[in-house]
Every structure is written in structure tokens, then in C-alpha cells.
Amino acid sequence: MSLKLHHLNASRSQRIVWLLLELGVPHEIVHHSRDPETRLAPAALLKVHPMGKSPLLEDGDIVIAETGAIAEYLLAKHDPDHTLHPRSDSADFPRYLEWVHAAEGAIFLPGLFRFYLMNAGLLETPLAASMEAEQVKAMKTIEGxxxxxxxxxxxxxxxxxxxxxxxxxxxAAMGALEALPATKAWLETVQARPAYKAMLDVGV
Ligand SMILES: N[C@@H](CCC(=O)N[C@@H](CS)C(=O)NCC(=O)O)C(=O)O
Structure with a gap:
């Protein structure tokens, strides 16, 4: 088995654990734990990649960082029938690309920014308020x-x-889906998938 995923607990690398399970590709998971105080990744990840962040995928001698890049790599190599990614001539392809990139881009960044502001005690600032407005817009876009x-x-x-x-x-954990019924229903549907449940068993 040559695929090795470096997974950090309570992190968005759980998405790659899930994708590997959806693909049914043999792989090994190396578990890393966040520092309980700083919540940062351990130095062991710096030995794998200079950014020291998770997820990191090793495939033999190849090391790949960035969730989107790892997903593209796995799909290109292990989804020849395009079960989990539309073909480039499919009508779904542009929309697929947009959401794959939004997941680390415009849809995700306001929440991340606000999280950093909260940790720095800067939640009562105009910048935090504008990030919250962006977050609301992102959730409305998803719901639409x-x-x-x-x-x-x-x-x-x-x-x-x-x-x-x-x-x-x-x-959902912050109770934000109560007013977003389509998003809530989608979450329940994907969480019922066997690979999603198997991902939880891995201990993400
Ligand atoms: N854009 C990167 C973000 C990677 C990232 O920031 N990962 C977080 C986990 S959610 C991490 O490793 N944080 C620990 C640290 O920065 O020390 C990706 O999509 O993979």
C-alpha cells in the first residue's frame, strides 16, 4: 500500500479520509494530534512538508499538500469511471469545479478569518462584523x-x-442550519452514506 494520509485530529483533512473511503482505495492513515493549547499541528508534519499542515498525502516518493489538490490527484488516479467527479464535457463540470474551489475559497475564508479574530479576542470589531456578513452571504448562497x-x-x-x-x-454545530432547510437536508443525506460513517469510525 503506497498511499499514506497524514491526518490531524478535528481538522478539515477529514474530507480526504472520507474521499479515500468513498473511492475504496487501500491507504494508511497516520494520525497527528493538535497541541492542546495552541491547537497547531505537531512538528512531525513539518518533516513531511514545509507548511506542516494537514492533510498531506504521500504516494510513494510524492508528497502533496492542499485538500483540493489532493482530491484532484486521487480522483485522476483512482476514479477512472468518474463516479465521484464529472467528466470535463459534462454539464455538471463547471459547477463541480466552482464548489471544489469554493470549499477553501470565498465560501470558507470568512468563517476562518472570524475564527482567528475570535481567538485573538477581536470579535467586537468592524472587521469581524464584515466577516460575519460574508459568512451569512456564503450560507445563503449554499442554501439557494x-x-x-x-x-x-x-x-x-x-x-x-x-x-x-x-x-x-x-x-450545523453552531445551530446555523435551522433556517436553512435545504442545507440541513443535504447534510443529513451525505451523513447517512456508509463511507461518511466509516470516516467517523476512523477517529477524525
Ligand atoms: N488550504 C489548506 C489548509 C490546510 C490547513 O490549514 N490545515 C489545518 C487543519 S484544518 C492545519 O493543519 N492546522 C494546523 C496548523 O496550522 O498548525 C488545505 O486545504 O489543505
Whole structure:
């Protein structure tokens, strides 16, 4: 088995654990724990990649960082029938790409920024307020999309759903989905998938 995923507890690398399980590819998971005080990754990850962040995928001599890049790599190599990613000539392809990238881009960043501001005790600032407004806009965008489509790329479950789930789970944990019924229903649907449940068993 040559695929090795460096997984950090309570982190968005759980999306890659889930994707590996959806693909059914043999792999090894190396568990890393956050520092209980700083919540940062341990130095062991710096030995694998200079950014020292998770997820990190090793495939033999190859090391890849960035969730989106790791997902693209795994799909290119292990999803030849395009079960989990639309073909480039499919009508779903542009939408698929947009959500795969939004998962670490415009949809995700306001929440991350606000999290850092909160940790720095800067939640009562105009910057935090503007990040909150961006977060609300992001959730409204997601709700508007999922009110019209069963999944992020369209009618079928794809890797875009794995990548988008982390932020939506965080919103659910904060009670933010009560006013977003389509998003709530989507989350329940994807959380019922066997690979999602298997991901939880891995100890994410
Ligand atoms: N854009 C990167 C973000 C990676 C990242 O920041 N990972 C976090 C986990 S959610 C991490 O390793 N944090 C620990 C640290 O920065 O020390 C990706 O999508 O993989």
C-alpha cells in the first residue's frame, strides 16, 4: 500500500479520509494530534512538508499538500469511471469545479478569518462584523444552490460534497442550519452514506 494520509485530529483533512473511503482505495492513515493549547499541528508534519499542515498525502516518493489538490490527484488516479467527479464535457463540470474551489475559497475564508479574530479576542470589531456578513452571504448562497440541486455538482454525489461538508458541519454545530432547510437536508443525506460513517469510525 503506497498511499499514506497524514491526518490531524478535528481538522478539515477529514474530507480526504472520507474521499479515500468513498473511492475504496487501500491507504494508511497516520494520525497527528493538535497541541492542546495552541491547537497547531505537531512538528512531525513539518518533516513531511514545509507548511506542516494537514492533510498531506504521500504516494510513494510524492508528497502533496492542499485538500483540493489532493482530491484532484486521487480522483485522476483512482476514479477512472468518474463516479465521484464529472467528466470535463459534462454539464455538471463547471459547477463541480466552482464548489471544489469554493470549499477553501470565498465560501470558507470568512468563517476562518472570524475564527482567528475570535481567538485573538477581536470579535467586537468592524472587521469581524464584515466577516460575519460574508459568512451569512456564503450560507445563503449554499442554501439557494441546494434548494435547486440535490448535491453540489447537480443530481449526483461527488467529491465536491465531501469538500463542502466540513464548513456546513461547523455551521450545523453552531445551530446555523435551522433556517436553512435545504442545507440541513443535504447534510443529513451525505451523513447517512456508509463511507461518511466509516470516516467517523476512523477517529477524525
Ligand atoms: N488550504 C489548506 C489548509 C490546510 C490547513 O490549514 N490545515 C489545518 C487543519 S484544518 C492545519 O493543519 N492546522 C494546523 C496548523 O496550522 O498548525 C488545505 O486545504 O489543505
Amino acid at each position: 444552490h441546494l434548494a435547486k440541486h440535490a448535491y453540489f455538482a447537480g443530481d449526483s454525489f461527488t467529491a465536491a460534497d465531501c469538500l463542502m461538508a466540513f464548513q456546513i458541519q461547523s455551521a
